Structures are given as C-alpha cells and as structure tokens.
Amino acid sequence: MKFFVEKSELQEAISKVQKAITNKTTMPILEGILIKAENNKLILIGSNTELTIETKINADVIEDGSIVIESKLFGEIIKKLPNSQIEIHSIDDNSINIKCLKSTATFIHMDAADYPKTPQINENMIFSIPQKLLKNMIKGTIFAIAQDETRPILTGVLFQVKNKKLNLVALDGYRVAVRTENIDNDNVINAVIPGKTLNEVAKILEESDEPVHITFTPNHILFNLGNTKVLSILLKGEFIKYESIIPNEYNLKAIVKKNEILNSIEIASLIGKEGSNNLVKLDIKDDTIIVTSNSQLGTVREEVNIILQGESVKIAFNSKYLIDVFKIMEEEEIVMEFSSSISPCVVKNKENDNCTYLLLPVRLANNN
Amino acid sequence: MKFFVEKSELQEAISKVQKAITNKTTMPILEGILIKAENNKLILIGSNTELTIETKINADVIEDGSIVIESKLFGEIIKKLPNSQIEIHSIDDNSINIKCLKSTATFIHMDAADYPKTPQINENMIFSIPQKLLKNMIKGTIFAIAQDETRPILTGVLFQVKNKKLNLVALDGYRVAVRTENIDNDNVINAVIPGKTLNEVAKILEESDEPVHITFTPNHILFNLGNTKVLSILLKGEFIKYESIIPNEYNLKAIVKKNEILNSIEIASLIGKEGSNNLVKLDIKDDTIIVTSNSQLGTVREEVNIILQGESVKIAFNSKYLIDVFKIMEEEEIVMEFSSSISPCVVKNKENDNCTYLLLPVRLANNN
Numbered sequence: 001m002k003f004f005v006e007k008s009e010l011q012e013a014i015s016k017v018q019k020a021i022t023n024k025t026t027m028p029i030l031e032g033i034l035i036k037a038e039n040n041k042l043i044l045i046g047s048n049t050e051l052t053i054e055t056k057i058n059a060d061v062i063e064d065g066s067i068v069i070e071s072k073l074f075g076e077i078i079k080k081l082p083n084s085q086i087e088i089h090s091i092d093d094n095s096i097n098i099k100c101l102k103s104t105a106t107f108i109h110m111d112a113a114d115y116p117k118t119p120q121i122n123e124n125m126i127f128s129i130p131q132k133l134l135k136n137m138i139k140g141t142i143f144a145i146a147q148d149e150t151r152p153i154l155t156g157v158l159f160q161v162k163n164k165k166l167n168l169v170a171l172d173g174y175r176v177a178v179r180t181e182n183i184d185n186d187n188v189i190n191a192v193i194p195g196k197t198l199n200e201v202a203k204i205l206e207e208s209d210e211p212v213h214i215t216f217t218p219n220h221i222l223f224n225l226g227n228t229k230v231l232s233i234l235l236k237g238e239f240i241k242y243e244s245i246i247p248n249e250y251n252l253k254a255i256v257k258k259n260e261i262l263n264s265i266e267i268a269s270l271i272g273k274e275g276s277n278n279l280v281k282l283d284i285k286d287d288t289i290i291v292t293s294n295s296q297l298g299t300v301r302e303e304v305n306i307i308l309q310g311e312s313v314k315i316a317f318n319s320k321y322l323i324d325v326f327k328i329m330e331e332e333e334i335v336m337e338f339s340s341s342i343s344p345c346v347v348k349n350k351e352n353d354n355c356t357y358l359l360l361p362v363r364l365a366n367n368n
Numbered sequence: 369m370k371f372f373v374e375k376s377e378l379q380e381a382i383s384k385v386q387k388a389i390t391n392k393t394t395m396p397i398l399e400g401i402l403i404k405a406e407n408n409k410l411i412l413i414g415s416n417t418e419l420t421i422e423t424k425i426n427a428d429v430i431e432d433g434s435i436v437i438e439s440k441l442f443g444e445i446i447k448k449l450p451n452s453q454i455e456i457h458s459i460d461d462n463s464i465n466i467k468c469l470k471s472t473a474t475f476i477h478m479d480a481a482d483y484p485k486t487p488q489i490n491e492n493m494i495f496s497i498p499q500k501l502l503k504n505m506i507k508g509t510i511f512a513i514a515q516d517e518t519r520p521i522l523t524g525v526l527f528q529v530k531n532k533k534l535n536l537v538a539l540d541g542y543r544v545a546v547r548t549e550n551i552d553n554d555n556v557i558n559a560v561i562p563g564k565t566l567n568e569v570a571k572i573l574e575e576s577d578e579p580v581h582i583t584f585t586p587n588h589i590l591f592n593l594g595n596t597k598v599l600s601i602l603l604k605g606e607f608i609k610y611e612s613i614i615p616n617e618y619n620l621k622a623i624v625k626k627n628e629i630l631n632s633i634e635i636a637s638l639i640g641k642e643g644s645n646n647l648v649k650l651d652i653k654d655d656t657i658i659v660t661s662n663s664q665l666g667t668v669r670e671e672v673n674i675i676l677q678g679e680s681v682k683i684a685f686n687s688k689y690l691i692d693v694f695k696i697m698e699e700e701e702i703v704m705e706f707s708s709s710i711s712p713c714v715v716k717n718k719e720n721d722n723c724t725y726l727l728l729p730v731r732l733a734n735n736n
Contacts, residue, residue, distance in 0.1 A: 070665060080634055104668070105639070105666060107666035270441060297476055298474045299473065
C-alpha cells in the first residue's frame with residue numbers, strides 16, 4: 001500500500017469515522033480505522049457494530065492496499081502534522097510509514113482481513129431531505145428520549161413516514177417531542193433509531209442545503225451524504241402511539257416571547273434546584289405569567305407578559321423540562337396551550353407548524 | 369440595609385471575590401460573601417482564611433448595613449438578571465429582597481457579625497508593577513511548582529526582591545522556572561506565596577499597564593489593585609537556594625524556533641505517552657535537532673533546524689517538561705544550552721533576558 005493524501009482531508013475523514021469508534025469495545029480491532037486505498041480514493045471505516053461510518057476522500061494511490069490502524073493515536077498524530085501532503089506506505093506486513101515534510105512516523109497496524117464485514121445495503125427505498133433540516137429535527141427531539149433502559153424502545157427516536165410527511169418523535173413518559181417536515185415519498189415507515197447513534201449522525205450532518213438520502217431496511221437505516229455513509233441498526237419493538245397522547249383542545253392559549261419565559265424559568269430554577277424536584281409554578285392570568293419557586297434559601301418571583309386567550313390557570317412543572325423545550329425552539333414567539341392544572345401543556349411555534357411539544361405538569365396539593 | 373447597584377458591576381464584583389471562596393470549608397459562613405453597604409459604596413469580601421479578596425464598587429446606598437449571603441446561588445441569580453439596576457433591601461433581620469425590573473427574589477442571609485475579621489495590613493512597604501507584567505511572571509513560573517506536599521515550601525512561588533529586581537521562582541526537583549523584572553525598590557525580601565492562591569491572583573490581574581501595589585508583612589502579601597485587594601498568607605520555611613543550581617557555562621548552544629520545536633516535541637510525545645515516562649530523545653548536531661520517541665505501537669522522528677554553537681549532544685527528557693516551558697515562553701526564538709547528556713538544559717529567550725528555565729534530563733542506558 002502506498003498513497004499521498006492532503007493532511008486536512010485525512011484529518012477530517014478520521015474525525016468523521018471516529019464518531020463510530022468507542023473505547024469500550026470487546027473487539028480490539030474495532031478500536032481501529034479500516035483504511036482501504038484503491039482507485040485513487042481512500043475509504044475510511046469506523047464502527048462499533050451498532051453504528052458504522054464510512055467516508056471516501058481523494059488520494060494519489062500508488063499501490064492499492066488495506067490496513068486497520070489504531071484510531072486514537074493515528075488521529076492525534078495526523079492532527080499535529082503540518083498542513084501539507086502526507087505520504088503513507090507499507091514497510092512490511094504489519095507496519096506503515098507516515099511522512100510529512102520533516103516528520104516521520106512508523107506504526108504497527110492490524111490486518112484488514114480481520115475487520116468485520118459491513119452489512120451490504122440495497123439503496124432503493126430512498127427519500128431525501130436537506131442535511132441542516134434533518135440535523136435540526138434530530139436536535140429538536142433527541143433531548144426527550146428516555147434516559148433509563150426500562151423500556152428500551154424509548155431510548156430511540158421514531159422516524160415515521162406517513163402522508164408525505166417525516167415525523168421524528170421522542171418521548172420519555174414525562175414529555176413528548178415531535179418535529180415534522182414534508183417529504184416527497186408515499187411510503188409508510190416506522191423505524192426507531194437508537195439515540196446514541198443518532199447523536200453521532202447529527203454531528204456529521206452539516207448546516208447545509210445539500211441532501212441526505214435515507215434508506216430503510218428491516219434492521220438498518222442508511223444515511224447517505226455523498227462521500228460519507230452512516231449505517232445504524234434499528235431498535236426492535238413497537239413505539240408508543242404518540243398521536244393519541246397529544247390533546248387537540250385547550251381552555252387557555254398563551255402567546256409568549258420565548259427568550260423572556262426561558263430566562264424567567266432559568267432564574268426560578270436556580271432556587272428550585274435546592275428543593276426537591278426543580279419545581280416552578282406558573283400562575284397564568286391577565287396577560288401575565290407569574291413564575292415562582294422557593295426553597296429553604298429563599299423565593300423567586302418573575303413576571304412575563306403574554307397574550308392570553310381563555311381561562312386562567314395555575315400549574316407547576318419540573319423546570320428542566322420547560323428549559324429543554326424553550327432552548328431548542330427556533331421561533332421567537334411561541335404558543336402554550338393549557339387545559340387545567342393537571343393536564344399536559346402543549347407548546348408550539350406561533351408561525352411554523354413544524355413542532356409539537358407536550359409536557360406533563362407536576363400535581364400540587366390544593367393549598368399551593 | 370438598602371441600596372441600588374448596576375447589575376453588571378455587582379456581577380463582576382461577585383465573580384472576583386468568589387475566587388477566594390471554596391466549597392470545602394469547615395466554616396459555613398465562609399461559603400458566603402460579606403457585603404457591606406456604606407458611604408455610597410459596596411464592599412464585597414470572599415475568603416477561605418488563606419486567601420481573602422475584597423472589592424469595592426459604586427452603589428446608591430439608601431441605608432447602611434452588612435450581611436453575609438450564600439455565594440453560589442446569589443452569584444447565579446445576579447448573573448441571570450437583566451442588565452439593569454438592581455435594588456437590594458433588608459426585609460427583616462435574616463432576609464433580603466432583590467428586585468430587578470420584573471424579577472423579585474428573597475433570600476435568607478447570615479449575620480455579618482459572625483464573619484471572621486480580615487487581618488489589618490499596614491500598607492507601607494510598597495513596590496508597584498504593571499498588572500499584566502506580574503500576571504505573565506506568575507504564569508511563567510507557577511507551572512513548575514511541586515505538586516506533592518513532601519516539601520510544602522515547594523508548592524509555592526518565591527517572590528524575591530534583590531538588587532532592584534523582582535524574581536519569581538518555582539521549582540519541583542526536576543525543573544526550575546525563574547522570571548525577572550526590574551523594580552524600583554531597594555529592599556531585600558524573600559516570601560513564598562502558595563501556588564493555589566497565586567493562581568487566583570493571576571486570574572484577577574488584568575492585561576493592563578495599571579499598577580498593582582504590593583506590600584509584604586511577616587505572614588502576608590497584599591496585592592492592591594485599587595478597588596480590589598487580595599491578601600494571601602505566606603508559606604513558612606526556607607526556599608531552596610536556586611541561584612547555585614543554574615549553571616553559567618555550557619558546551620552547546622542552540623538557537624531554536626520555539627513553535628517548531630514545540631510542535632515536534634508534541635508529535636513525539638503522542639507516541640511517547642504509550643511508553644513509560646513520556647520520553648523524547650534529542651540528537652543535536654549539524655544545525656539540526658532530531659527528536660525521536662518510540663513505544664510498542666511505533667516510532668516518531670522529527671527534524672528541527674537550529675543554529676548550533678559548540679559540541680553535539682544526545683539527551684533525553686520527559687516531554688511534558690519541555691512542552692510546559694515552550695508553551696509559556698513569549699519570544700519566537702529561544703536559546704537552549706547543554707553541557708552533556710546528563711547535565712541540565714537551560715532555556716532562555718534569545719533577546720529579552722527576563723526568564724531562565726532549567727530542565728533535568730532523563731538518564732539513558734548507553735546503547736540508547
């Protein structure tokens with residue numbers, strides 16, 4: 001094997017495939033990056049069996065070949081080399097030489113034949129969506145996945161294709177997050193992607209209008225970004241029928257400036273942290289939300305102006321859940337819908353109907 | 369007590385005095401900030417008994433008074449309040465009310481009478497030095513203090529005033545760091561400041577030519593920055609006579625581009641980390657330093673061009689010690705002086721004679 005490659009391109013490719021490489025693997029070869037040099041391309045692959053990332057870059061390949069090289073040290077060395085062309089060539093069956101200007105390194109490597117085969121996916125059931133849109137949809141839902149493993153399916157995000165729409169849905173028993181975009185596809189699909197791997201997918205997706213092409217198989221989802229492909233397993237099992245949980249009616253609708261309510265909840269949450277359950281109380285009436293919290297150290301009271309339609313209500317929440325939602329929402333004006341102090345609250349953008357968040361309140365004793 | 373104060377000024381003052389407040393105190397009152405309102409000033413004090421920081425800001429004081437308020441929560445709340453005027457006033461003997469636009473908070477506070485008295489220092493034996501200069505001198509030495517407590521005096525930095533010079537000196541048995549500046553003072557002083565407190569002093573010093581006035585007493589050093597005063601205890605005991613350790617002669621002098629040697633040592637250290645003692649070897653001859661390192665994973669070889677005067681030498685170091693020094697030095701061209709493979713190396717700036725670093729080599733078996 002012998003090739004020349006630009007340092008910056010190799011560094012970027014390493015950093016992409018490293019997102020699939022974990023230290024806690026029982027297969028030492030998966031701590032390595034598989035590098036294939038052929039047809040004037042380098043193909044780099046990183047995998048932890050659940051998630052596999054493959055990326056292709058240009059190289060001047062003098063002699064084809066494949067190796068597996070320990071990912072961490074290789075990545076650190078390449079990163080530190082000067083911005084110039086790097087030459088990599090085999091010295092013998094188990095070591096390579098790396099040259100870059102006045103730097104030279106030799107490395108022991110592993111045998112490419114021992115690297116697990118990547119499942120072959122037939123890229124036929126495809127729809128496409130701009131990368132930045134999917135990135136936002138993931139960020140807008142993934143925070144609401146279940147953190148514990150009691151119901152493993154809830155540690156994933158549902159990708160639902162239905163009525164020419166893509167819905168991403170996460171829920172953990174206390175809240176539901178739904179993001180929706182139109183897509184040009186008539187299929188009906190329900191697939192649940194593990195939150196852990198989806199997090200890494202979100203990091204690889206770029207803030208660009210370039211499309212990502214998506215293929216589903218019974219066991220996998222494939223994200224094709226052009227030169228980079230990301231393959232994740234799906235979680236097995238039935239997702240919760242989330243549509244029936246979200247109420248369509250309300251008794252109170254408040255239009256709120258998102259940053260104002262976020263800041264008020266954050267102030268109130270500081271003192272609420274001292275108490276038991278991050279409790280903040282909202283007293284909604286007369287075009288105002290009064291946010292209060294208290295602990296043995298003191299009390300906080302915040303006023304937020306709103307536009308109110310309907311009845312007034314007093315309701316309490318775990319402040320963390322409100323903060324998570326307000327932080328991720330994109331519009332400055334949002335709508336909060338309430339029915340009673342013991343019914344869930346629904347939060348949406350005022351303009352764009354592309355997200356729905358549902359939050360369960362904390363039930364208070366009557367005298368609160 | 370009642371006063372009005374600008375949020376940004378109060379926030380900055382809190383963040384300054386918090387540098388002296390530790391969570392691990394056996395005196396709960398020291399988790400608080402002492403706030404005194406008098407003469408249209410607020411004085412804030414934070415202390416951990418070894419280090420005390422006092423800062424003064426303008427306020428519109430309607431009614432004098434003193435309280436001690438739990439530092440962490442108070443700081444977090446003030447930080448989150450809008451950029452506007454804050455009103456703080458006593459409600460009763462043990463609580464205050466904080467108002468800022470539409471935010472209101474009430475806090476339990478502690479009794480100012482219970483706060484330990486700060487030692488009164490007579491500010492008479494004073495010299496002054498620009499803040500940014502002292503900040504650089506501290507940063508340029510403090511990394512070399514001893515990390516273990518076997519010889520407590522070495523966990524501090526020596527402030528030595530002698531021959532109209534201020535020398536800061538730190539050493540840990542493997543290396544010595546000396547920074548020197550001229551000052552206008554004829555006294556002879558040797559005082560050792562604990563590294564922990566000096567770190568906080570460096571954070572408070574600004575990148576400015578404004579002076580810091582320094583007073584020594586037998587047990588304390590006082591840094592007076594105008595509105596802020598920092599008082600630290602001194603370490604007891606005799607510092608090592610560092611002057612006799614630093615050799616004045618050498619057999620080899622190399623003029624080196626600092627960033628080139630730093631980068632080469634960093635690359636070599638990546639692979640050296642896998643081995644036993646972060647070892648890097650320098651082979652200095654023919655206007656080149658060849659930097660090598662190796663481990664069971666591979667080897668690295670780097671070439672650095674230098675200007676060499678004198679004999680050639682092969683010598684090995686713990687890479688961390690070289691990196692620490694090169695990272696902190698300010699000139700692009702530096703001088704490295706060697707005598708033999710088992711003698712210390714002395715590193716200086718090429719132009720400005722304001723620093724001297726000494727590094728002990730690692731002794732190698734002959735066949736290396």
